[in-house]
Amino acid sequence: MDINSLELKYHRKISQEAEHSFYGGVVPELASRLHTQALPALLEGVKPYFDLIKAIAVTSTPGLSVSLLPGVSMAKSIALALNVPLIGVNHLIGHIYSLFLHDEPKFPMGVLLVSGGHTMVLDVSSSGELSVLANTSDDSFGESFDKVAKMLGFGYPGGAFIQNAALKSKNKDRFKFTIPLLHDKRLEYSFSGLKNQVRLSCQSLKEGDKTISEQDAADISYAFETAACAHIMDKLKRIFEQKRWSRLGVVGGASANLNLRGQLNDLCDRYGCELLLAPLEFCSDNAAMIARAGIEKFKKCDFDDVATLDIKPRSSIEGLFI
Ligand code: KG4
């Protein structure tokens, strides 16, 4: 298959954000029901391209089982109906391919993966093998934005709300949150302590029946975003010292954060490292990145059996190849 002849023919995203926003996070039962409603609608849009389809790629791991299952079931049905191979794709590898939607993957490189479910620094070797250099021991970067947004009365997902509120802060020194694990040599992330610092500030603001004002929320958002990004950068700088990558890819829904992007740009400039970012539209979960990862497996005839492909809600990417 000639990669240069490939183009994104059709791409659509049906968001569940408005429905989950009311609850301040993803409600599994609701996600499952909404997926089941959305999939036939998506299929309708793809029908005109059926003749072009050479394989069906689908996310099979990791993720919420109630979200993975409807997708895998539908993918199996289409693969059988069109008599084309089925390809199970790892969601995280899919995110890495959001960097290479239109070109060949480049490695070796470092990858910072920041999403709602994961916060990882990965090393991609010259043969494309993945190793995990840093992981989070509790909440992920994106999840901490979601939880803080909920405390401040914003909607879900919280990332964009916090980022926008932070820009409205008029008193940037009002709240100072400690950067997690700053004096700890471990290459590990942790966001639950930072989230608790925010919780305590919210509680003290609410004392005596008071409510959190728009300005309070803006000042807290600023201080939280500053500390959360500083935590990402602190561990990443230590890894840079060891790895000296010539290329860093940053992927996942939270890689849309402009504060983080700015700091990553500065870091890469300082180390003479090429910074690879996905277009904003393809940072958050999307089908294009899964299809793109599927193409690499298609080229290797790495297909899955319709009868046996199963979902795997939890899995490790250590040692996998992209
Ligand atoms: O990759 P993604 O779409 O879904 C998962 O695989 O989890 O990432 C969604 C996450 C959410 O937690 C959301 O709040 C976060 O990405 N996010 C952001 C921003 N935009 C989205 N976090 C921080 N700043 C943003 N601008």
Ligand code: ZN
């Ligand atoms: Zn994702």
